[in-house]
Amino acid sequence: MSTAVQDFRESGPRLLRLDPLLLLATFGLIAASVYTVRKATLGDIPNDPNYYMNRQLVYVGAGLVLMGLLSRFDYSRLREWKLGVYGFMIAAILLVYVLGFSARGSRRAIEFGFFNFQASELGKLLLVVALAGFTVDRARRLGERETTSRIVLLALVPAMLVVAQPDLGSGLVYLAIVLAVLFVAGTKWTHFAALAGLGTVAIVVVLLAAPAVGVEVLKPYQVDRLTAFLNPSTDPADEGYQINQSLTAIGSGGKTGRGDESTQTELNFLPEHHTDFIFSVVGEEFGFVGAALVLSLFALLIWRALRILTTSKNLYGALVAGGITAMLMFQVFVNVGMTIGIMPITGIPLPLMSYGGSSVITTLMAVGLLQSIHAQARETAVGKQSAPGRPNRPFAAGGL
Numbered sequence: 001m002s003t004a005v006q007d008f009r010e011s012g013p014r015l016l017r018l019d020p021l022l023l024l025a026t027f028g029l030i031a032a033s034v035y036t037v038r039k040a041t042l043g044d045i046p047n048d049p050n051y052y053m054n055r056q057l058v059y060v061g062a063g064l065v066l067m068g069l070l071s072r073f074d075y076s077r078l079r080e081w082k083l084g085v086y087g088f089m090i091a092a093i094l095l096v097y098v099l100g101f102s103a104r105g106s107r108r109a110i111e112f113g114f115f116n117f118q119a120s121e122l123g124k125l126l127l128v129v130a131l132a133g134f135t136v137d138r139a140r141r142l143g144e145r146e147t148t149s150r151i152v153l154l155a156l157v158p159a160m161l162v163v164a165q166p167d168l169g170s171g172l173v174y175l176a177i178v179l180a181v182l183f184v185a186g187t188k189w190t191h192f193a194a195l196a197g198l199g200t201v202a203i204v205v206v207l208l209a210a211p212a213v214g215v216e217v218l219k220p221y222q223v224d225r226l227t228a229f230l231n232p233s234t235d236p237a238d239e240g241y242q243i244n245q246s247l248t249a250i251g252s253g254g255k256t257g258r259g260d261e262s263t264q265t266e267l268n269f270l271p272e273h274h275t276d277f278i279f280s281v282v283g284e285e286f287g288f289v290g291a292a293l294v295l296s297l298f299a300l301l302i303w304r305a306l307r308i309l310t311t312s313k314n315l316y317g318a319l320v321a322g323g324i325t326a327m328l329m330f331q332v333f334v335n336v337g338m339t340i341g342i343m344p345i346t347g348i349p350l351p352l353m354s355y356g357g358s359s360v361i362t363t364l365m366a367v368g369l370l371q372s373i374h375a376q377a378r379e380t381a382v383g384k385q386s387a388p389g390r391p392n393r394p395f396a397a398g399g400l
Contacts, residue, residue, distance in 0.1 A: 017378040018071060018371050019308065025301035026367050029352040030060055032294055037355050040265055040273045040281045052274055052355055059357040063364030070368030071375065079316050082133030089126040092119035093161045108165050118358035120162040120170035125366050127158060127174055128323030131181045136316045148191045152178055169348035173330055180326030181319050245270050246339045250283030257287035274355040276347055279339045298332050308370050313380045317373040324366045
């Protein structure tokens with residue numbers, strides 16, 4: 001038998017053990033993203049209506065390659081590299097302070113010609129991988145406060161570094177990740193209650209106590225964004241402008257959308273229409289039907305991620321899947337919530353939908369890890385059922 005034929009036969013079952021519904025949701029969101037980005041940016045670059053769409057396709061292509069590689073990678077090996085992964089994450093975030101370029105008062109990315117590398121985006125996935133490894137190493141001491149404190153501290157360090165860039169949205173995602181990892185690991189509820197108390201105190205200090213004594217932890221515009229959604233009509237021309245324009249865009253879409261008559265998008269009333277407010281474009285262009293379709297694809301994506309969490313062959317895989325699920329859920333909830341006025345504007349992108357290389361590639365890499373966890377769980381289940389004394393029923397366990 002030739003080597004090529006043997007490799008094909010060995011790779012075939014692995015490909016069959018990928019989660020098809022997860023792939024469906026991923027490719028569905030990618031298609032929706034590429035089409036919506038093109039519609040939203042047709043007039044943004046003179047003489048090049050496909051500028052943003054073409055770049056988004058390149059980012060998607062690179063992300064799909066990495067997703068495919070990670071889906072065939074033994075994710076359990078990442079546990080052994082947790083220190084290196086964590087160190088690389090911190091170094092990459094710090095490097096932004098040295099080599100990053102300033103845009104709109106923030107320094108968040110390093111420019112590499114065609115691609116702007118945003119370390120805080122990749123850091124979300126690296127944090128999941130590292131925290132899961134540190135948590136598994138202390139699996140027998142998860143009930144101790146010291147363990148919870150150490151894991152939270154490991155997440156707070158990069159979170160504070162990205163908030164200082166300033167990138168408040170990514171910092172909040174980091175906190176959501178660590179809470180999810182602790183929850184999946186089985187941390188006591190009393191620890192979560194203590195963390196909730198500390199979080200409340202921190203919010204009071206940052207928003208009220210510190211400014212009262214002349215100390216600004218957050219930039220003034222960040223405070224305005226965090227509070228403007230409570231009453232967007234107070235200053236509709238400034239702090240409430242983005243929310244009001246987003247609500248107008250979504251409300252005008254009706255049931256089936258306005259199509260080529262989407263004035264909020266085409267006349268640039270809607271800010272950041274291809275990044276932060278991409279869901280508002282969906283609402284205006286394609287109406288309730290289009291928005292419901294996109295949300296259904298996200299629901300399918302998150303459901304499959306939760307399913308993979310429950311079928312993982314080991315604790316490390318469950319923690320990684322849990323962290324990725326929280327990363328996706330939090331970003332979807334906050335991004336969609338801010339476009340309809342129920343969440344503050346924090347600059348969190350909509351996964352696989354918003355334009356941006358770092359976000360798209362990182363999310364596809366996360367999907368690749370989920371596929372790796374799923375495939376190995378299926379292989380383990382098939383191996384157990386093929387053991388002597390058991391019927392050989394491939395794919396019966398951990399199925400759809």
